Amino acid sequence: MKLFLIIGSICAFLFVAIGAFGAHALKPRLEAGGYVDTFNTGVQYHMIHSLAIIAVALLINQMGSSGLLTGAGWAFFIGIIIFSGSLYTLSLTGISVLGAITPIGGVAFLAGWVMLFIAALNL
Secondary structure (H helix, E strand, O other): OOOHHHHHHHHHHHHHHHHHHHHHHHHHHHHHHOOOOHHHHHHHHHHHHHHHHHHHHHHHHHHHHHHHHHHHHHHHHHHHHHHHHHHHHHHHHHHHHHHOOOHHHHHHHHHHHHHHHHHHHOO
């Protein structure tokens, strides 16, 4: 529980920092490259899944640790790294091949939600 609370809190902190940095310091660069929407999509999914990790930590605290909840927490974290990370990198570098790995992060997000759903069914 503590580990996911720490990871979720760090991810949420980074969401705020990255989002603010993108909105202010990087805005001209993102606009020039046409990547504002791409960057914002990364930021949006980053925050949603930071909160999901924190929710997993609270659920583990309430229900006890389970493989499904632990798996969901790790899947959300991996999704942030791959999905949002690839969109951030694509937005800043313009290397379009990075868009090819973004769906892997999306699959990690989906896997996390499925594991959370199955954990809920097992209550």
